[in-house]
Each structure stands twice: as structure tokens, then as C-alpha cells.
Amino acid sequence: MARWQPDARGRLEAAAFELFRERGFEQTTVADIAGRAGLDKRTFYRLFGDKREALFSGSGHLEEVLAKTVAETDAGPFEVVIAAFERMAEEVFVDRLELVRARQAIIESSPELQERELRKVGSLVAAVTTALRAKGLDExxxxxxxxxxxxxxxVAYARWVAPGSDASLAELIAEVAAELRAITSPPGRR
Incomplete structure (x- = not known):
């Protein structure tokens, strides 16, 4: 009988990531992922709804960081949102550029994963909007x-994952926010 090993979720996520990079998303099965992790398919399905979720399982944490920052930040609405994304960049994405680039390449290789990425962003939008509404802002x-x-x-994320980028994601968020402020300001205030 095999000896129990901890962190089944982490092992499955790592196995899925490796296999998606090696074989591609469509060519990788749940059985492949479970086998690479030293687990069975039943364990996989107990932890994930499908193989996409092994790549997107951190979304809940991102929503928590964003909502918490919105609740704690006292500034104008746009500045609150920018502060939330900067904190998320500093807490979640720092020192992970190569990993994120590899993940992004996997997503870009699959229309199914691109659709899932859009749904994830939609969930982030909903979490931030809800947190702003909880502060008393109108819809x-x-x-x-x-x-x-x-x-x-x-825009900042796309610049960050682009080849040759060396700025941090938080720095790029601040830079792009400044660019948006500049193009939305009256001509004399740019």
C-alpha cells in the first residue's frame, strides 16, 4: 500500500502545470495529471471540478486580497482600485514572472483556457465592485x-509578461494608471 503524502492539491497543481507545458492543455488528461502527482482520478475530482481548475485555483485568494484592500483603503474610487491591484501584485505576483509567463503561454494556447481566464477576470471585477458598493458607492x-x-x-500585466520586461507588476500598474490619468485630464492639466 502506498504511503500517504501531504499536499495533494499542490502536487496536482504542479503536475497539471508541468504536463500542460510539456504536452499542451488539450493533450493532457485528468488521469495523466493524477498519475504524475502519484494520486488517482477520484482524488483529483475531489479537489478540482475539472482540469482547468488546476490552473486557476488561486482566484479566490486574488479576490480576497483585492476586496480586503478596497475595504481598508481611504481614497477616491479609482485610486482605491489601483491600490488594490498594486497590493495584489506585491503579495501574489512578486518574484513569479517566469512562472506567470509560462502560465500565460499555456492559456494563450487554448481557447478553452482563454475563456476561463475571462471568467476569472469577471469574478475579480465582481469582487472589487461589490467591495466598493459596500463602502457606500453607487453602482x-x-x-x-x-x-x-x-x-x-x-495593460500593465501584458507589459509585464512581454519578453524583455524587467519592471515589477506593481510599478507597471502605477505607470499605466498615470497614463490613464493623463489621457483623461483636461488638456491644460496633462
């Missing part, structure tokens, strides 16, 4: 601040 203000902040994050 329009909360939505505009969140969508503007998410746009800043997306």
Missing part, C-alpha cells in the same frame, strides 16, 4: 472605477 461609480482599474491591470 455606476463602483463599476466605472472597477472597470477602469481592471483595464489598467490588464
Amino acid at each position: 455606476t461609480t463602483a463599476t466605472l472605477a472597477t472597470e477602469s482599474g481592471v483595464t489598467v491591470f490588464r
Whole structure:
């Protein structure tokens, strides 16, 4: 009988990531992932709904960091959202550029994963908008601040994962936010 080993979730995530990089998402089965992790398919399905979730399981943590920062930050709505994305970058993405680039390449190779990434971003938008509404902002203000902040994050993220990038994600978020402020300011205030 095999000896029990801890961190089945982490082992399955690592195995899925390795196999998706080696074989591609479509060519990797749940049985392949479980086998690489030294587990069975039943354990996989107990921890993940499907093989996509092995790549996207950290979304809940991202939502928590964003919502907590929104609740704790006292600034204008857009600045609160930018602060939340900067904190997420500092707490979650720091020193992970090569890993994130590899993950992004996996996502870009599969329309199914691209769709799942869009749903993940939608969940982040909903979490931030809800946190802003909990601070008393009206729906329009909360939505505009969140969508503007998410746009800043997306542009900064794309710059960060691009080959040759050496700035931190938090620095790029601040840079892109400044660019957005500049293009939305009246001509005399740029």
C-alpha cells in the first residue's frame, strides 16, 4: 500500500502545470495529471471540478486580497482600485514572472483556457465592485472605477509578461494608471 503524502492539491497543481507545458492543455488528461502527482482520478475530482481548475485555483485568494484592500483603503474610487491591484501584485505576483509567463503561454494556447481566464477576470471585477458598493458607492461609480482599474491591470500585466520586461507588476500598474490619468485630464492639466 502506498504511503500517504501531504499536499495533494499542490502536487496536482504542479503536475497539471508541468504536463500542460510539456504536452499542451488539450493533450493532457485528468488521469495523466493524477498519475504524475502519484494520486488517482477520484482524488483529483475531489479537489478540482475539472482540469482547468488546476490552473486557476488561486482566484479566490486574488479576490480576497483585492476586496480586503478596497475595504481598508481611504481614497477616491479609482485610486482605491489601483491600490488594490498594486497590493495584489506585491503579495501574489512578486518574484513569479517566469512562472506567470509560462502560465500565460499555456492559456494563450487554448481557447478553452482563454475563456476561463475571462471568467476569472469577471469574478475579480465582481469582487472589487461589490467591495466598493459596500463602502457606500453607487453602482455606476463602483463599476466605472472597477472597470477602469481592471483595464489598467490588464495593460500593465501584458507589459509585464512581454519578453524583455524587467519592471515589477506593481510599478507597471502605477505607470499605466498615470497614463490613464493623463489621457483623461483636461488638456491644460496633462
